[in-house]
Amino acid sequence: MNIMQSLKFVPFVFGFVLLAAACASSFEENDPTGSSYRTDFKFGNQDASDHNLNWLQQEEGIDPNQFILLGGSESEVREPRPVSNNILQQKYKDTLVLRGDNNTNRVALTFDDGPDARFTPLVLDVLDKHDVKATFFMIGARAKEHKELVKRIHESGHAIGNHTYWHPNLPNEEPQRIHWELTETEKTLEDILGFKPRLFRAPYGALNEEIMELISDLNLTAVGWDVDSLDWKQQGPEVIQDNVLSNVGFGSIILMHDGGDWSMDLSGTAEALDEIITRLKQDGTEFVTIPELVNVPVEK
Numbered sequence: 001m002n003i004m005q006s007l008k009f010v011p012f013v014f015g016f017v018l019l020a021a022a023c024a025s026s027f028e029e030n031d032p033t034g035s036s037y038r039t040d041f042k043f044g045n046q047d048a049s050d051h052n053l054n055w056l057q058q059e060e061g062i063d064p065n066q067f068i069l070l071g072g073s074e075s076e077v078r079e080p081r082p083v084s085n086n087i088l089q090q091k092y093k094d095t096l097v098l099r100g101d102n103n104t105n106r107v108a109l110t111f112d113d114g115p116d117a118r119f120t121p122l123v124l125d126v127l128d129k130h131d132v133k134a135t136f137f138m139i140g141a142r143a144k145e146h147k148e149l150v151k152r153i154h155e156s157g158h159a160i161g162n163h164t165y166w167h168p169n170l171p172n173e174e175p176q177r178i179h180w181e182l183t184e185t186e187k188t189l190e191d192i193l194g195f196k197p198r199l200f201r202a203p204y205g206a207l208n209e210e211i212m213e214l215i216s217d218l219n220l221t222a223v224g225w226d227v228d229s230l231d232w233k234q235q236g237p238e239v240i241q242d243n244v245l246s247n248v249g250f251g252s253i254i255l256m257h258d259g260g261d262w263s264m265d266l267s268g269t270a271e272a273l274d275e276i277i278t279r280l281k282q283d284g285t286e287f288v289t290i291p292e293l294v295n296v297p298v299e300k
C-alpha cells in the first residue's frame with residue numbers, strides 16, 4: 001500500500017475513534033442542582049484521538065466536533081414516524097405542525113443539521129438563484145462555530161429554527177438534558193441573531209408527550225414534515241428529486257439536509273434542489289418559509 005492509499009483510510013479510522021469516544025462519553029452535570037451541563041464537550045480519551053484531531057485541524061482547518069450527530073447517523077437511528085407524530089399532533093394541535101394548508105399552492109423547503117461549511121453555501125446559492133426562501137433548523141454547536149453562515153441565512157430572508165445543541169435522540173435522554181439542549185441552542189442563536197427562534201424540530205423527528213409538554217412550556221412550535229427527500233442516503237440527485245416530486249402536494253413541508261455527520265457527502269442535495277425548484281415553479285408552486293406556511297412568528 002503506498003502512502004496515498006494509506007491516507008484514504010485516515011478519515012475512516014478517525015471517524016471510528018470519534019464515534020467510539022462519543023458513545024463512551026456522557027454529559028456530566030456541572031452542579032448538584034443539575035441546572036447546567038458541560039458545554040465544553042470533548043471526546044472521551046483525548047490522548048487516543050489527538051493525532052487525528054491535529055491532522056484534521058491542521059490539514060483541513062476543520063473542527064472535528066462539527067461532524068458528530070450525537071444521537072447517531074440518520075441511517076442508524078431514523079425510523080418512519082408519521083403515524084406516531086400524527087397521533088401526537090391530535091393532542092398538540094397548536095404546538096406541533098406536520099404540514100400546511102392543502103388548499104393553497106404553497107410549500108416549504110426545510111434544511112436540517114447545518115450550518116455546515118461544506119454544504120450550506122451550496123444550498124444557499126441555489127435558493128438565491130431562484131429567489132426562494134426556506135427554513136433552516138440548526139444544530140447549536142454548529143451555529144456557534146459558523147456564526148457567519150447563520151447571519152448569511154438570516155440576512156438572505158430565510159427562517160431559522162432550533163434543532164438541539166448536539167443532535168441527541170431526545171426520547172432516550174433525561175428531562176434536564178432535553179431542557180439544556182433546547183435552551184442552550186436558543187441562547188446561542190439569540191447571541192448571533194438577537195432573538196430566540198420560535199420554531200423547533202426534533203432530531204430524527206423523534207418526539208413524545210413529555211417532550212411536547214416541554215416544547216409547549218418553552219413557547220416553541222415543533223415542526224415535522226410530510227415529504228422526506230431521504231437525501232442523507234446519498235443516492236444521487238435523481239433519486240432525491242424523485243423522492244420529493246412524487247410525494248409533494250399543496251401545503252407540504254419538505255425535509256432536506258444542509259449538514260451531515262463527518263462521513264456524509266450532501267452535494268447531491270444542492271443539485272437536486274435546483275431541479276426540484278425549477279419543476280415545482282413550472283407547476284405554479286409558491287415556496288414560503290415555515291412561519292409563512294403555518295402562520296407562526298419567526299421569533300419567540
Ligand SMILES: [Zn+2]
Pocket residue numbers: 112113163167202203204
Ligand atoms: Zn437532524
